[in-house]
Amino acid sequence: xxxxxxxxxxxxxxxxxxxxRARKTVPYVHDPSNNADPRLIILSSDDxxxxxxxxxxxxxxxxxxxxxxxxxxxxxxxINISVISLANPWLDxxxxxxxxxxxxxxxxxxxxxxxxxxxxxDPENTRPIDQKETLFAMGALPLSAxxxxxxxxxxxxxKTLPNLRGVIMGTSGLGKGLDDAALDPVxxxxxxxxxxLFLHPHYGLPDEAFGxxxxxxxxxxxxxxxxxxxxxxxxxxxxxxxxGVFDRFPGLKILLAHSGGTLPFLAGRIESCILHERKxxxxxxxxxxxxxxxxxxxxxxxxxxxVVYGKPGLExxxxxxxxxxLLFGTDHPFFPPLDGKDGDWPSVTTNYKAIxxxxxxxxxxxxxxxxxxxxxxxxxx
Amino acid sequence: xxxxxxxxxxxxxxxxxxxxRARKTVPYVHDPSNNADPRLIILSSDDxxxxxxxxxxxxxxxxxxxxxxxxxxxxxxxINISVISLANPWLDxxxxxxxxxxxxxxxxxxxxxxxxxxxxxDPENTRPIDQKETLFAMGALPLSAxxxxxxxxxxxxxKTLPNLRGVIMGTSGLGKGLDDAALDPVxxxxxxxxxxLFLHPHYGLPDEAFGxxxxxxxxxxxxxxxxxxxxxxxxxxxxxxxxGVFDRFPGLKILLAHSGGTLPFLAGRIESCILHERKxxxxxxxxxxxxxxxxxxxxxxxxxxxVVYGKPGLExxxxxxxxxxLLFGTDHPFFPPLDGKDGDWPSVTTNYKAIxxxxxxxxxxxxxxxxxxxxxxxxxx
Numbered sequence: 001x002x003x004x005x006x007x008x009x010x011x012x013x014x015x016x017x018x019x020x021r022a023r024k025t026v027p028y029v030h031d032p033s034n035n036a037d038p039r040l041i042i043l044s045s046d047d048x049x050x051x052x053x054x055x056x057x058x059x060x061x062x063x064x065x066x067x068x069x070x071x072x073x074x075x076x077x078x079i080n081i082s083v084i085s086l087a088n089p090w091l092d093x094x095x096x097x098x099x100x101x102x103x104x105x106x107x108x109x110x111x112x113x114x115x116x117x118x119x120x121x122d123p124e125n126t127r128p129i130d131q132k133e134t135l136f137a138m139g140a141l142p143l144s145a146x147x148x149x150x151x152x153x154x155x156x157x158x159k160t161l162p163n164l165r166g167v168i169m170g171t172s173g174l175g176k177g178l179d180d181a182a183l184d185p186v187x188x189x190x191x192x193x194x195x196x197l198f199l200h201p202h203y204g205l206p207d208e209a210f211g212x213x214x215x216x217x218x219x220x221x222x223x224x225x226x227x228x229x230x231x232x233x234x235x236x237x238x239x240x241x242x243x244g245v246f247d248r249f250p251g252l253k254i255l256l257a258h259s260g261g262t263l264p265f266l267a268g269r270i271e272s273c274i275l276h277e278r279k280x281x282x283x284x285x286x287x288x289x290x291x292x293x294x295x296x297x298x299x300x301x302x303x304x305x306x307v308v309y310g311k312p313g314l315e316x317x318x319x320x321x322x323x324x325x326l327l328f329g330t331d332h333p334f335f336p337p338l339d340g341k342d343g344d345w346p347s348v349t350t351n352y353k354a355i356x357x358x359x360x361x362x363x364x365x366x367x368x369x370x371x372x373x374x375x376x377x378x379x380x381x
Numbered sequence: 382x383x384x385x386x387x388x389x390x391x392x393x394x395x396x397x398x399x400x401x402r403a404r405k406t407v408p409y410v411h412d413p414s415n416n417a418d419p420r421l422i423i424l425s426s427d428d429x430x431x432x433x434x435x436x437x438x439x440x441x442x443x444x445x446x447x448x449x450x451x452x453x454x455x456x457x458x459x460i461n462i463s464v465i466s467l468a469n470p471w472l473d474x475x476x477x478x479x480x481x482x483x484x485x486x487x488x489x490x491x492x493x494x495x496x497x498x499x500x501x502x503d504p505e506n507t508r509p510i511d512q513k514e515t516l517f518a519m520g521a522l523p524l525s526a527x528x529x530x531x532x533x534x535x536x537x538x539x540k541t542l543p544n545l546r547g548v549i550m551g552t553s554g555l556g557k558g559l560d561d562a563a564l565d566p567v568x569x570x571x572x573x574x575x576x577x578l579f580l581h582p583h584y585g586l587p588d589e590a591f592g593x594x595x596x597x598x599x600x601x602x603x604x605x606x607x608x609x610x611x612x613x614x615x616x617x618x619x620x621x622x623x624x625g626v627f628d629r630f631p632g633l634k635i636l637l638a639h640s641g642g643t644l645p646f647l648a649g650r651i652e653s654c655i656l657h658e659r660k661x662x663x664x665x666x667x668x669x670x671x672x673x674x675x676x677x678x679x680x681x682x683x684x685x686x687x688v689v690y691g692k693p694g695l696e697x698x699x700x701x702x703x704x705x706x707l708l709f710g711t712d713h714p715f716f717p718p719l720d721g722k723d724g725d726w727p728s729v730t731t732n733y734k735a736i737x738x739x740x741x742x743x744x745x746x747x748x749x750x751x752x753x754x755x756x757x758x759x760x761x762x
Contacts, residue, residue: 176592177592177596179592179596179599205586205587205590205612206586206587206589206590208587208589209586209587209590209612209616210616210620211557211558211560211616211620215558215560215620218560218623218624219620219623219658219660219661220658220659220660220661221654221658222619222623222651222654222655222658222661223616223619223620223623225650225654226619226647226650226651226653226654226655227612227615227616227619227643227647227651230643230647230650231586231590231608231612231643234608235590235591235592235604235608238603238604238607238608239591239592239596239600239604242599242600242603242604243599258650259646262608262611262612262643262646262647264646264693264694264697265640265643265645265646265689265693265694265697266607266608266611266643266694267691267693267694268689268690268691268692268693268694268731268735269606269607269611269639269689269690269691269694270603270607270608271690271691272607272690272716272727272728272731273602273603273606273607274603274607275719275727276716276717276719276728277600277601277602277603278601278719279600279601280600280601280603281719295691308646308649308650309649309650309652309653310648310649310650310652310676310700310701311649311700312645312646312648312649312696312697312698312699312700312701313646313647313648313649313650313697315693315696315697315699315700316645316646316693316694316696316697317693318693318696319691319692319693319696320691320693335653335657336657338656338657338659338662346653346656347653347657350649350653354649
């Protein structure tokens with residue numbers, strides 16, 4: 001059996017849940033009066049006063065904060081290593097003066113959780129890696145801090161924590177998106193420390209994109225989650241490209257959630273629109289186009305998770321970035337089965353099946369995507 | 382040489398240009414005082430009072446309305462047959478009382494143009510199809526008419542025009558999107574008459590999706606065109622799916638612009654989100670999920686143009702719908718070369734190259750995608 005590494009798996013550590021419980025505005029956690037699972041109100045659209053607080057938002061059961069549930073999930077699905085990351089919206093909303101302390105607290109908590117789990121599973125560190133569950137973590141960043149230097153310092157500090165591998169970030173950056181030049185020190189620190197950035201959506205698209213709030217909610221969360229999330233990621237990385245981030249920081253390593261949102265599929269159209277944009281081509285314009293092509297960035301800077309639930313997405317990811325840049329993930333604990341049974345999660349088995357179907361001609365490639373690539377890229381051992 | 386059919390190629394017929402010249406609100410045409418090409422102000426964001434009218438919007442040269450320029454373009458790029466369609470925003474903005482008359486006028490104009498070109502090229506209809514330029518057309522629909530019956534009648538009337546093949550439509554439908562139940566008579570008429578619907582974007586996404594108007598315009602039209610357009614198409618067809626249009630009209634045939642926007646890539650995520658949506662799964666909910674899967678619809682109802690500018694997009698389209706449902710197109714006269722020279726258009730040659738690279742192992746498949754599929758599906762001869 002190949003080593004299986006899950007690089008897209010989230011937690012809300014207890015300290016984070018406690019902080020959300022103390023809040024009264026989005027995002028916040030509400031404990032229902034009937035001892036049911038706490039409710040997480042994460043989106044403005046979920047904070048609907050016409051809905052009783054006990055039913056508002058979504059239930060977050062122990063799979064979100066109890067690491068033993070994560071370990072059981074790993075065991076059930078044959079996952080050897082999980083690289084856990086704080087779930088959205090991370091620390092985007094924290095008061096500036098508290099950003100640093102919360103980032104340090106959360107990241108230390110993640111480090112301690114990994115260290116304890118790994119020690120408990122194998123006190124002498126003598127068991128083979130494929131015969132136990134091992135945890136690593138991606139750190140959260142204090143992006144709302146008053147000075148990007150705070151972010152830079154935390155990126156550097158994370159390199160001193162033995163179980164931390166990379167950082168996770170949303171698309172708002174310092175609040176103005178990822179094409180904000182004020183982020184340059186952050187890109188510089190990530191490049192200098194050779195830290196993988198996991199770029200993940202949270203904000204989606206405005207309801208108007210889906211026909212307004214009524215049209216959006218008519219189908220539950222399908223439109224925002226299935227289409228809004230991937231487009232948010234695509235827009236964010238395209239703005240980085242257009243503003244020249246990859247020209248200025250050619251050593252950046254970015255793992256894009258959900259196989260790049262839609263980046264592999266739209267890469268050709270993005271490149272064509274750049275080459276046909278008068279603002280970029282006309283001499284003397286105050287904005288110049290990016291120097292590096294989308295194709296070059298996809299094969300040099302971008303890694304893609306394999307969380308795309310089908311062969312078409314994987315074929316596009318393969319053609320755009322290559323099988324050596326594609327990494328298995330689950331998005332656990334999101335998308336649990338709704339049948340109330342204890343079977344394997346279809347959201348996981350669908351991705352296993354898609355990987356096997358796409359790379360059926362090479363078991364080595366399947367093994368690379370399932371874990372070999374992640375182990376190599378993140379130095380997991 | 383295989384037969385080459387361009388199924389994605391637009392015109393603004395003279396009558397349509399004249400109508401736009403008479404308008405003072407978007408969309409409208411303004412003739413600059415210096416005898417330069419007319420300016421088309423098609424988007425609200427282009428109607429910027431701070432920009433002189435002579436520079437507002439974009440220039441629309443003779444390639445948009447002079448059919449001899451289209452024929453020269455076909456000759457230059459080896460295209461044997463073009464299936465021309467009215468460019469966006471079609472008749473979406475027409476006063477209700479004038480919708481029927483404008484639809485009939487435009488469609489009769491398209492029929493007359495095709496008939497004249499085809500007669501001039503081959504008066505006795507004796508030359509082989511691959512040794513002349515032949516035109517067919519897709520009709521426009523009077524969607525703003527006071528009664529959908531007007532649309533239904535025009536769909537039926539189009540079947541009597543010898544050079545009309547299918548219809549083109551945007552994503553607003555009767556004004557409320559394509560999941561509006563009031564469109565059912567239209568879907569019924571398309572199914573009953575076995576008419577191909579070419580679904581094409583125009584409205585894009587709200588500027589807020591890209592970080593607001595300043596962030597959007599910073600990169601010219603790249604973000605709205607490269608990302609907004611494809612997402613608009615994806616959202617529109619997903620709303621059709623979620624509302625059960627394909628369950629109620631299983632015989633619909635829809636050609637999606639730009640290889641489906643992003644539908645092939647996101648199909649797996651859409652299907653997963655549907656299967657994990659409590660609103661669909663929970664018993665007694667007032668909305669039920671669609672009965673047919675995305676995968677079934679992609680292989681039964683959907684056709685995809687091959688206007689995606691790269692192998693990754695084509696690989697996804699192939700895996701989602703199959704090479705027998707993929708059709709070459711150019712998007713002419715949009716995306717002209719900006720170098721001022723008379724060479725082949727990179728926006729066309731990029732798609733030729735991508736098709737050849739994706740299907741290099743089978744010249745038959747290349748021929749199917751370049752023209753065989755279109756000739757079969759649209760009965761072009």
